[in-house]
Amino acid sequence: MTDKSVVVVGGGYGGAKVAKLLDDVADVTLVEPKDAFVHSTGALRAAVDPAWEDRVFFPYDHLLARGRVVHEHAQAVGPHRVQLSATGALDADYLVLATGTAYPFPAKFIESESHLARARLARLRGVLAGADRALLVGAGPVGLELAGELSAAYPDLGITIVDQADDVLTTWDYQPELRASIRAQLEARGVVFELGSPLGYLPPQDVGEPGEFTVHTRAGGEVSGQVWFRCHGNLPVLDYLGPELAAARVGDGGLEVTGALTVVGFDTVFAIGDVTTIRESKRASAALAHAEVAAANIRALIEGREPTATYAPAPEIIVLPLGPDGGGSQLVGDDGERRILGPEQTSELKGADLHTGVLTELFGRPAAS
Ligand SMILES: Cc1cc2nc3c(=O)[nH]c(=O)nc-3n(C[C@H](O)[C@H](O)[C@H](O)COP(=O)(O)OP(=O)(O)OC[C@H]3O[C@@H](n4cnc5c(N)ncnc54)[C@H](O)[C@@H]3O)c2cc1C
Known part of the structure; x- marks a missing residue:
């Protein structure tokens, strides 16, 4: 050295x-x-499933053999x-x-101490259990993935996704087939899309906090609920x-x-x-x-x-789970051609373990339990 x-x-x-x-x-x-690395890829699952909290926070104590973490x-x-x-x-x-x-929470945390982040996740699960309807603002990867987790864990929760764009996943060059599949899977679970017009104003409470609200899109669409999430920015x-x-x-x-x-x-x-x-x-x-x-x-x-x-x-790819069993992916083959994968293959690639294995190797130990 x-x-x-x-x-x-x-x-x-x-x-x-x-x-x-x-x-x-x-x-x-x-x-x-932070006292532990946060695996944001798994954070949305931890928002609905307490067992997943243990796979999101990786302590730094085995990361470096000689160096130090301050x-x-x-x-x-x-x-x-x-x-x-x-x-x-x-x-x-x-x-x-x-x-x-x-x-914004629950995709990432501002808390530096993992026990505080965990307490906030637990509180959110309590809020979700008592809610009838949730609003998600943003139909990009995070909004769609969160809708997938919520609809898988709380099948009776009504979910509306609002976005000013006319379709889902519009930020990058994704194939229409992928967009259609993701949308159809969520609609089959009862998710409502309110697309093509931004919200005129946001609900009064912070994201993930409980409280009755009714908001309107600029085009006049009305959305009511008890909890909302910002899924953009x-x-x-x-x-x-x-x-x-x-x-x-x-x-x-x-x-x-x-x-x-x-x-x-x-x-x-x-x-x-x-x-x-x-x-x-x-x-x-x-x-x-x-x-x-x-x-x-x-x-x-x-x-x-x-x-x-x-x-x-590298060419743009996306692996987008919708809970443990749903989702869709766009990959690029060695020939440069784009390939669309359905729910089963997406679940095998990411949905089931959310890439935690890679991190166990990096951090020299499993996540904290
Ligand atoms: C819900 C969700 C799902 C995702 N899923 C995937 C996926 O499946 N696949 C994928 O490839 N990507 C995914 N992403 C994107 C991925 O999480 C980000 O691209 C990734 O976190 C970027 O890594 P980074 O190292 O740049 O920064 P980060 O992982 O954001 O880490 C930045 C670190 O800097 C620290 N920090 C901030 N300020 C300071 C400071 N002043 N001093 C010291 N430290 C500071 C923070 O505490 C943080 O730990 C997902 C993101 C979200 C939100």
């Missing part, structure tokens, strides 16, 4: 992976306020210095920014950057990176995962692939070699 220091800010999919990959070659510090917020981060929220500052020869995106978390790095943001959005995944203008600062402006859907699988490229380049720099690894987005 060299004495070069690598500070990774954010211990989500990308940050945890890059920290692990460099643990044998550098002095690695991972800065992450459970604090990074603040005023510059290219070679990371201020910590409580215990001083860290110097960094190499910096990796991996703070992802913020998404994936915002990059970069508010901790100092002025030098903040200037590299594209407007209020993400960080522009080179093919080597360095932040444009900074040869020793890398950005990976959802915080980048790479033109692809924001996916854990992409964050993990970015981590491989950034780690290979940092390793090369540390060892005095030319950094040659580059990242190029």
